[in-house]
Each structure stands twice: as C-alpha cells, then as structure tokens.
Amino acid sequence: MIGIFDSGVGGLSVWRELVPLLPAxxxxxxxxxxxxxxxxxxxxxxxxxxxxxxxxxxxxxxxTVVIACNTASGAALTHLRETFPATSFVGAEPAxxxxxxxxxxxxxxxxxxxxxxxxxxxxxxxxxxxAGARVIEQPSPDWVMLVESGAAFDNQSLRSVASxxxxxxxxxxxxxxxxxxxFPFLRPQVEQVLxxxxxxxxxxxxxxxIAREAARRYTAGSVPRSPNSVPGALLHEFWTTGDPTHxxxxxxxxxxxxxxxxxxxxx
Ligand code: DGL
Numbered sequence: 001m002i003g004i005f006d007s008g009v010g011g012l013s014v015w016r017e018l019v020p021l022l023p024a025x026x027x028x029x030x031x032x033x034x035x036x037x038x039x040x041x042x043x044x045x046x047x048x049x050x051x052x053x054x055x056x057x058x059x060x061x062x063x064t065v066v067i068a069c070n071t072a073s074g075a076a077l078t079h080l081r082e083t084f085p086a087t088s089f090v091g092a093e094p095a096x097x098x099x100x101x102x103x104x105x106x107x108x109x110x111x112x113x114x115x116x117x118x119x120x121x122x123x124x125x126x127x128x129x130x131a132g133a134r135v136i137e138q139p140s141p142d143w144v145m146l147v148e149s150g151a152a153f154d155n156q157s158l159r160s161v162a163s164x165x166x167x168x169x170x171x172x173x174x175x176x177x178x179x180x181x182x183f184p185f186l187r188p189q190v191e192q193v194l195x196x197x198x199x200x201x202x203x204x205x206x207x208x209x210i211a212r213e214a215a216r217r218y219t220a221g222s223v224p225r226s227p228n229s230v231p232g233a234l235l236h237e238f239w240t241t242g243d244p245t246h247x248x249x250x251x252x253x254x255x256x257x258x259x260x261x262x263x264x265x266x267x
Contacts, residue, residue, distance in 0.1 A: 033242025
C-alpha cells in the first residue's frame with residue numbers, strides 16, 4: 001500500500017499522476033490540514049509533524065510513503081529514512097537539475113516556501129546542478145493558501161500570482177520551477193500572467209517525475225498486492241487532520257472526481 005502525505009491538498013498534484021501509473025494499487029492520502037501551511041514553520045517543527053504523519057501511514061500498512069511536499073521533504077526526508085528503515089520513502093524537491101538543462105537564458109526562477117529554501121537538501125541541489133546558472137528564489141507562501149482556500153478557481157488569485165512572477169519575468173527567467181506541490185494547481189494563472197507579459201518560459205511541474213519514481217520503487221520493492229487482499233477495503237482513502245467536508249469539496253474540484261475524506265486526530 002502506498003501512502004501519500006502533504007500538509008494539505010498540494011500532494012494531490014502527485015496523486016493524480018500516480019493513480020494512472022498504478023491503477024490497482026491501494027493508496028492512502030493524508031493531509032495535515034490542521035497545521036497547513038508548513039512553509040512558515042521552523043524546520044524542526046516541520047520534521048516533527050511529518051514524522052507523526054509518516055508513522056500513522058506506516059502503522060496503517062503503507063510500505064511506500066511519498067512525501068508529496070517539498071517543505072516536508074526538505075525538513076524530514078533524511079530523518080524519516082533513518083527512523084523507519086523498513087519503509088521506502090519518495091520525496092519531493094525543486095526540479096533544479098531539469099531546469100538547468102532547459103534554460104537558454106541562464107536564468108531560472110524557483111517558486112517555493114521559505115522552509116524549502118532554508119533546507120540543506122535545496123542548498124545541495126543548487127550546488128550540484130545549478131552552479132553555472134543564475135537562480136532566483138521567489139518565496140511564494142501565499143500561493144499555498146490560495147490553493148487551500150479554493151481561491152485558485154477564481155480570478156482574485158491572478159494578482160497574487162502576478163506579483164510573485166513579475167520579478168522573475170523582468171529578470172529574464174526562461175524556466176520556472178514549481179517547487180511546491182500546491183503550485184501546479186495555479187498553472188492556469190501562471191500561464192495567463194506569462195501571456196499577458198508576452199513572455200515564454202518552460203514551467204516545470206515535478207508531479208510526473210515524483211509519481212514515476214514512486215511507481216518504480218513500489219513495483220520494485222514490494223510484491224504488488226491485489227486491491228482485494230483486505231476485504232472491504234477502499235482502493236483509495238483520503239484522510240485529513242482538518243475539516244473533511246472542506247477537503248472533500250476542494251479535492252473533488254482539483255481532481256474532477258468525487259472524493260470522500262475522513263477525519264483524523266493524530267496524537
Ligand atoms: N505542498 C507543500 C510543499 O510542497 C506546501 C507547503 C506548505 O504547507 O506551506 O512545499
């Protein structure tokens with residue numbers, strides 16, 4: 001069974017890529033919406049929250065856990081692998097390597113949370129793959145809550161998206177890295193702002209690459225079990241530490257399918 005974790009609905013941008021790759025796999029999605037956003041929190045706080053959720057997913061029977069959150073991965077992935085050695089973890093990290101391969105102008109814009117930019121994992125990515133490029137870091141914490149609140153579906157989000165993108169456009173960035181799993185849900189607005197400025201840029205959504213890696217690990221690491229091996233079990237479960245009605249409505253719109261989330265109280 002595969003667990004997918006995010007502070008909120010952002011990890012659904014990975015989920016929607018993973019389901020078609022593993023249509024028969026049981027999957028459990030956990031959103032820690034009681035504590036979203038993670039971005040403004042100190043690294044050790046994010047690490048503790050992520051460990052708590054990972055433990056719950058493992059106790060529920062997940063042998064592969066996707067930390068579908070750049071912020072949580074940056075803060076906790078190394079720690080999780082040490083703490084739960086029997087579990088296969090897949091993380092999310094800003095796609096700096098592909099960005100460095102795509103850029104022609106040599107200017108890369110990265111959109112992520114403050115905590116992601118503060119992590120050692122991010123520093124190491126820049127050092128290893130972007131030494132020759134100019135990388136402009138644009139913290140965009142407000143975008144997380146635009147998606148969480150449902151504002152991503154209306155035009156009021158366009159102004160906030162534009163104000164974060166314009167400095168990157170002005171600097172000549174020709175690659176934009178969506179370094180937070182919430183941000184692919186704002187892609188229509190990002191494309192609209194680029195069009196308004198007659199600026200073209202490659203937009204990198206890391207969802208497909210994370211999903212491919214998760215599918216590879218899951219298939220290699222475990223004997224894929226039949227979805228019916230647990231009688232009466234749902235193929236896809238959604239849990240939130242926040243309000244399940246809000247999650248279900250929002251996830252339903254983002255995924256364009258009916259979603260029925262369940263409430264979870266974590267110790
Ligand atoms: N989806 C998370 C990420 O990828 C959102 C961070 C947050 O909760 O602030 O970084």
